[in-house]
Amino acid sequence: MDYKNLEVKTSKGIIILTINREKALNALNNQTMEELKDFFSKVAPRRKKAKGIIITGAGEKSFVAGADIKEFLALKNDGARKLSQRGQDIFFMIERFPKPVIAAVNGFALGGGCELAMACHMRVASEKARFGQPEVNLGIIPGYGGTQRLIQLIGKSKATELMMTGDMIGAAEAKELGLVNHVVEHGASVKKAKEIIEKIASKAPVAIAKVVECVNAHFDETQDGFAVEVDLFEACAETEDFKEGATAFVERRAANFTGN
Ligand code: CAA
Numbered sequence: 124m125d126y127k128n129l130e131v132k133t134s135k136g137i138i139i140l141t142i143n144r145e146k147a148l149n150a151l152n153n154q155t156m157e158e159l160k161d162f163f164s165k166v167a168p169r170r171k172k173a174k175g176i177i178i179t180g181a182g183e184k185s186f187v188a189g190a191d192i193k194e195f196l197a198l199k200n201d202g203a204r205k206l207s208q209r210g211q212d213i214f215f216m217i218e219r220f221p222k223p224v225i226a227a228v229n230g231f232a233l234g235g236g237c238e239l240a241m242a243c244h245m246r247v248a249s250e251k252a253r254f255g256q257p258e259v260n261l262g263i264i265p266g267y268g269g270t271q272r273l274i275q276l277i278g279k280s281k282a283t284e285l286m287m288t289g290d291m292i293g294a295a296e297a298k299e300l301g302l303v304n305h306v307v308e309h310g311a312s313v314k315k316a317k318e319i320i321e322k323i324a325s326k327a328p329v330a331i332a333k334v335v336e337c338v339n340a341h342f343d344e345t346q347d348g349f350a351v352e353v354d355l356f357e358a359c360a361e362t363e364d365f366k367e368g369a370t371a372f373v374e375r376r377a378a379n380f381t382g383n
Pocket of ligand 1: 146147148150188189191193194210231233235236257258264265266267269327
């Protein structure tokens with residue numbers, strides 16, 4: 124699929140995915156969602172050597188200002204249901220991706236934009252970033268997993284307040300609440316995200332993938348996270364990388380992990 128609104132670049136093994144609709148503050152229109160779906164279902168899983176993915180927004184002002192409101196007026200019949208379900212499905216692909224996916228939030232992360240950032244494994248925010256779920260201003264609620272992930276990240280009390288008031292919060296408050304991992308100076312969020320991915324790339328890839336699975340199991344009511352941990356601990360212990368990691372420790376040298 125040719126992408127119109129997604130720019131995919133690779134820098135030293137790290138994929139940088141830029142939502143590129145700057146004039147619309149990178150709002151997620153139908154075309155962009157289809158491109159994200161294509162990328163995470165077809166392109167990214169084939170990039171076996173990639174160290175991880177950074178998602179960011181084009182320009183200085185916005186990460187993603189939400190779903191494209193201008194397209195809402197054309198929604199008919201079960202269009203809203205399908206829109207929400209597709210968004211959730213795509214964002215689950217991001218959340219379950221076996222390599223680190225980090226949102227580099229360079230500005231507004233509102234509505235579907237905040238939801239996109241929350242579906243990533245971590246968030247690095249520019250000091251100018253603004254977060255919010257302003258859907259109630261439009262007569263709707265967050266539809267791309269935001270009602271659930273915001274509670275997971277910052278707790279019921281504050282999440283309910285943000286979703287009911289539609290208030291925006293700045294980067295410092297987002298950090299205080301646990302919504303973002305790091306706040307950096309404006310323009311440095313991709314750099315910081317790269318540093319985190321580089322560090323993770325020195326670890327055993329299977330173990331990293333299993334961390335993702337265990338974390339997600341915690342929030343999956345159909346799974347017992349502790350039981351999943353036992354299974355995946357065993358799976359890690361069966362890898363060559365476990366032998367290498369333990370041997371390297373004993374031999375007082377750096378481990379050379381292969382992903383096997
Ligand atoms: N959808 C479509 N277009 C959008 C947009 C969106 N979510 N957000 C901004 N734009 C467009 C504006 O319409 C404007 O385009 P035009 O010049 O063609 O009119 C352009 O981007 C610049 O925006 P503003 O002039 O409004 O810029 P501003 O600096 O004055 O305000 C803002 C910035 C506070 C982010 C404001 O644009 C805004 O409130 N945007 C909407 C945010 C929002 O409500 N997001 C939630 C969407 S619903 C959703 O996401 C549902 C879901 O969970 C799936």
